[in-house]
Amino acid sequence: MAPLPISVFIIVKNEADRLGASLAAVRDLADDIVVVDSGSTDGTQALAASLGARVIHNDWPGYGRQKRFAEGQCRHDWVLNLDADEVVPPDLAEQIRAVFANGEPAHAAWSIAIAEIFPGETRPHPWAYVLTPVRLYRRDLSTYSTSPVHDRVVLGPNVTVGQIKGRIHHFSVRSLGDQLDKLNRYSDQQADDLDARGVTIPAWRLYVELPGNFLKAYLGRRHFVRGAYGFLTAMNYAISRHLRVAKHYERRVTTPRRPG
Numbered sequence: 001m002a003p004l005p006i007s008v009f010i011i012v013k014n015e016a017d018r019l020g021a022s023l024a025a026v027r028d029l030a031d032d033i034v035v036v037d038s039g040s041t042d043g044t045q046a047l048a049a050s051l052g053a054r055v056i057h058n059d060w061p062g063y064g065r066q067k068r069f070a071e072g073q074c075r076h077d078w079v080l081n082l083d084a085d086e087v088v089p090p091d092l093a094e095q096i097r098a099v100f101a102n103g104e105p106a107h108a109a110w111s112i113a114i115a116e117i118f119p120g121e122t123r124p125h126p127w128a129y130v131l132t133p134v135r136l137y138r139r140d141l142s143t144y145s146t147s148p149v150h151d152r153v154v155l156g157p158n159v160t161v162g163q164i165k166g167r168i169h170h171f172s173v174r175s176l177g178d179q180l181d182k183l184n185r186y187s188d189q190q191a192d193d194l195d196a197r198g199v200t201i202p203a204w205r206l207y208v209e210l211p212g213n214f215l216k217a218y219l220g221r222r223h224f225v226r227g228a229y230g231f232l233t234a235m236n237y238a239i240s241r242h243l244r245v246a247k248h249y250e251r252r253v254t255t256p257r258r259p260g
């Protein structure tokens with residue numbers, strides 16, 4: 001089956017253990033695959049090139065900015081964004097093809113559900129929590145936000161959004177330790193972003209951020225369906241949200257004030 005005239009773009013750093021599955025799943029779907037690397041040392045670049053991707057280096061400027069850079073390297077106006085730990089299963093690939101079956105799609109942007117697959121699972125849990133961001137869109141009409149910590153598509157004027165029924169499979173957790181390391185690094189960037197925007201989070205949030213976000217993940221995002229492992233991943237999420245506020249508070253109380 002001929003590939004669609006769309007570009008797939010992925011931003012990466014040290015994803016050699018996961019990127020192969022992501023690229024293999026879209027090799028027959030798109031005729032242009034762009035991988036933007038920000039300094040991998042594990043052979044990610046060579047792996048991506050061996051699987052037919054165009055590999056481009058760009059120093060890390062933040063999540064939204066890196067994705068905007070990547071979409072700008074694409075050859076087609078229609079683009080599909082994936083992360084290195086996300087896989088398009090065959091049923092979703094067919095549904096994406098169906099969007100283009102009659103020529104130009106009915107909407108200029110399409111949201112796709114993203115469902116996590118935890119270690120030990122082969123497919124998303126039936127009750128797994130899903131996010132439904134826009135991932136397939138015309139880059140000449142919409143574009144990624146330049147936020148350093150939020151990677152969302154900012155829709156252009158009069159752009160309507162359709163919904164694709166399939167789900168992206170998201171293998172987000174390598175291990176509990178790796179997850180916590182990643183979330184800890186991300187909390188640094190979140191604290192930087194709060195400082196840059198001049199946002200001040202009140203000190204009382206220090207006392208409620210961890211338990212509140214544990215309940216958000218364990219119940220609201222349904223980590224409880226994974227039993228004890230879901231309890232542990234919910235704790236990691238809560239710790240990371242606490243660290244965001246704690247680091248923000250620490251900077252406020254330890255940074256010397258300039259004389260008035």
